[in-house]
Amino acid sequence: xxxxxxxxxxxxxxxxxxxxxxxxxxxxxxxxxxxxxxxxxxxxxxxxxxxxxxxxxxxxxxxxxxxxxxxxxxxxxxxxxxxxxxxxxxxxxxxxxxxxxxxxxxxxxxxxxxxxxxxxxxxxxxxxxxxxxxxxxxxxxxxxxxxxxxxxxxxxxxxxxxxxxxxxxxxxxxxxxxxxxxxxxxxxxxxxxxxxxxxxxxxxxxxxxxxxxxxxxxxxxxxxxxxxxxxxxxxxxxxxxxxxxxxxxxxxxxxxxxxxxxxxxxxxxxxxxxxxxxxxxxxxxxxxxxxxxxxxx
Amino acid sequence: xxxxxxxxxxxxxxxxxxxxxxxxxxxxxxxxxxxxxxxxxxxxxxxxxxxxxxxxxxxxxxxxxxxxxxxxxxxxxxxxxxxxxxxxxxxxxxxxxxxxxxxxxxxxxxxxxxxxxxxxxxxxxxxxxxxxxxxxxxxxxxxxxxxxxxxxxxxxxxxxxxxxxxxxxxxxxxxxxxxxxxxxxxxxxxxxxxxxxxxxxxxxxxxxxxxxxxxxxxxxxxxxxxxxxxxxxxxxxxxxxxxxxxxxxxxxxxxxxxxxxxxxxxxxxxxxxxxxxxxxxxxxxxxxxxxxxxxxx
Numbered sequence: 001x002x003x004x005x006x007x008x009x010x011x012x013x014x015x016x017x018x019x020x021x022x023x024x025x026x027x028x029x030x031x032x033x034x035x036x037x038x039x040x041x042x043x044x045x046x047x048x049x050x051x052x053x054x055x056x057x058x059x060x061x062x063x064x065x066x067x068x069x070x071x072x073x074x075x076x077x078x079x080x081x082x083x084x085x086x087x088x089x090x091x092x093x094x095x096x097x098x099x100x101x102x103x104x105x106x107x108x109x110x111x112x113x114x115x116x117x118x119x120x121x122x123x124x125x126x127x128x129x130x131x132x133x134x135x136x137x138x139x140x141x142x143x144x145x146x147x148x149x150x151x152x153x154x155x156x157x158x159x160x161x162x163x164x165x166x167x168x169x170x171x172x173x174x175x176x177x178x179x180x181x182x183x184x185x186x187x188x189x190x191x192x193x194x195x196x197x198x199x200x201x202x203x204x205x206x207x208x209x210x211x212x213x214x215x216x217x218x219x220x221x222x223x224x225x226x227x228x229x230x231x232x233x234x235x236x237x238x239x240x241x242x243x244x245x246x247x248x249x250x251x252x253x254x255x256x257x258x259x260x261x262x263x264x265x266x267x268x269x270x271x272x273x274x275x276x277x278x279x280x281x282x283x284x285x286x287x288x289x290x291x292x293x294x295x296x297x
Numbered sequence: 298x299x300x301x302x303x304x305x306x307x308x309x310x311x312x313x314x315x316x317x318x319x320x321x322x323x324x325x326x327x328x329x330x331x332x333x334x335x336x337x338x339x340x341x342x343x344x345x346x347x348x349x350x351x352x353x354x355x356x357x358x359x360x361x362x363x364x365x366x367x368x369x370x371x372x373x374x375x376x377x378x379x380x381x382x383x384x385x386x387x388x389x390x391x392x393x394x395x396x397x398x399x400x401x402x403x404x405x406x407x408x409x410x411x412x413x414x415x416x417x418x419x420x421x422x423x424x425x426x427x428x429x430x431x432x433x434x435x436x437x438x439x440x441x442x443x444x445x446x447x448x449x450x451x452x453x454x455x456x457x458x459x460x461x462x463x464x465x466x467x468x469x470x471x472x473x474x475x476x477x478x479x480x481x482x483x484x485x486x487x488x489x490x491x492x493x494x495x496x497x498x499x500x501x502x503x504x505x506x507x508x509x510x511x512x513x514x515x516x517x518x519x520x521x522x523x524x525x526x527x528x529x530x531x532x533x534x535x536x537x538x539x540x541x542x543x544x545x546x547x548x549x550x551x552x553x554x555x556x557x558x559x560x561x562x563x564x565x566x567x568x569x570x571x572x573x574x575x576x577x578x579x580x581x582x583x584x585x586x587x588x589x590x591x592x593x594x
Contacts, residue, residue: 131521151521182517190517193506198529200569203584204562205498209490210587211557220479220487224428224448225591231528232495237588240581247569247577258566260508265501265562269555272497272544280544284537287500290507291534294522 015170017076018042021102023094025056025065027133028107029081030142033062035175038144044071046094047139055139069097077167079128080106084245087114095121103164105171109191110249111155111184119157124164127155127184129191130177135238148176155184192253196246197261200254202236203243312467314373315339318399320391322353322362324430325404326378327439330359332472335441341368343391344436352436366394374464376425377403381542384411392418400461402468406488407546408452408481416454421461424452424481426488427474432535442473449474452481489550493543494558497551499533500540 045062152172342359
C-alpha cells in the first residue's frame, strides 16, 4: 500500500464506511480484515466456531470478533468471504443481521450463480472476485499484502447501485488490487478458460500415469518426473474440494472450455499422426507467441 | 561434487581416460566440458563454427577447442552433445575421427532411434540421456553443477560392452548425476508420458484461448491469467524445435501417451457432464495423491 496515496484522513475515509464487516476469516477474509484494520477501519469479524473466534482474536485479525451475526448491525460495508457453496446458501440469521443500507459484496470465484441468488436477498449487493490466493487455508492464513497488484473483478448488473460500486472499488484499491468490472457471465467464461480448465487438464495428465500398466515404464516415469511435469501437474494436484466447487458452479462454461480444448488437442494429435512436422513446428511457435502475449501484463 | 568422494588421484582417474572429447559445446556439452576440466581431465571440444570456437575458448570451456574432428583422435571417451537430429545424422568426417577403442555416448532425449543408428557406426557406443537443462542455449550456456542430483539414464543393449558402460557410469557419477540404466524402449515410453506429453497438452491449452471468439472473454482471460495458467502452460510455450524433435523421434510412444491422456480427459468430462460431483471429488483426490507420490523422490 502506498501510504502517500491513501493517507488516513483522505479520500477512502470519506468513501468507505467506518465500520466494515467481514464474514469468514480464512485466507481471503483474514487478509481483508488485517489490511483494513491496519488502514484504520473498525473491522467486525464474524466466524462460525468459538474456537476459530479465539484464534482470530489471538492473531488480532479484527477489532471485534464474534460468532453472533448481530455484530454486523452497524456495518456500512460487508464482505462475505466464505467458501463458494456457503456464499450460495446464506443462513437466515446472517442475512437478517445486515442493515438494509449496507453495501454487500462477496469473494466467490464464480459469479453468475452468486449474483442470481444475492440480487433477491439484498438490494445493495454487487459481486466481487479478488483473484489472489496461495496454498494456505484457515484462520492462520490471513496476511497483509495478499491483494497487492492482483486483479479484483467486480460484476455489477445492468441496474447497479452506483454508490455501492464506488465503495467496493475503493475497498479493492485500498487493498492495493487492480480494479476491473465485467458481466458475471463473461467473468465465468474467462475463468473457465484461464483458471478452471487448467485444473482438469492437469488432473487428467496426472491420472494418465496410472493408465500405464507396464511397471518398468511407470517406475522410470516416477524417477524421471522433474520440473516440467511438476509445473504442468501442479494445479491438477491441488485442493479437490475447490476443483469440485468450480465444476459444480461453473459447469456450462467449463464444458464449453473442454470442447475448445479437445479441438485444440485433436489438431495436435492429427498433425503428429500424419507426420506433418513443419505444421507441428508452426503450431508450437503459435503457442509460444500466444503464451508470451497472455503472460505479458 | 563432493570432493572427498572423488579426490583427484583416486577411482575415477583410474577408470576414466585422460583425454575426453565433447562434440558440441552448448548447454549440455559446455557443462560437461567445464566440469570435467575442473576435475582435472584433458578435454577436447569440437564445435561447428570458428566463431563458436573463439567464444568457447574465451569462456575456457575446454583445454583444446577446434572445428577439426581430428582433435578427437586420442580421446578414450567421446560424448556427442549435439541436438537430436544431428546425433541421428553424424557426418562421415566426425565418425572417422573416433579411435575404434574409444567409448562413445550421446545426450539425446530419445533413445531407441539413436541406439539403432549408432550400433552400426561404433562398437563401443552406449546411449545416454542426462536429464538436466534450463532455458539457456548456445556456447554461453554451459555451467558447473548442471547435472548434480539429476537423473542420468543410460540404455545399454543386450550384448553391451561392460567396460564401456562402467566408464559412462563413472562419467555420470563424476558430474554428480544419479545413475540409472534401462532399455531404450522403456526410456522412450517413460519420457513420452512424463516429459513429451506435457508439452503437447500444455500447448493445446494455450491454443484453446485462441478458439474463444468473444473478444470480451478473451481480453478478460488475458488480464486474469496468473500463476496457475502460467505453470500449466510453461512447457507448451517452450522451444518449438525441441517439441517438434520429440514428436519426430518418439512418435509412437507419444501417440500411445495421447491415447491414455484422452481416456483420462474423457472420464473427467463425462463426470462433469453427468454432474457426478462425489465421483469428481474422488478423481481429484486420486490425482492429488498420485502427484504427491510422483514428485516424492
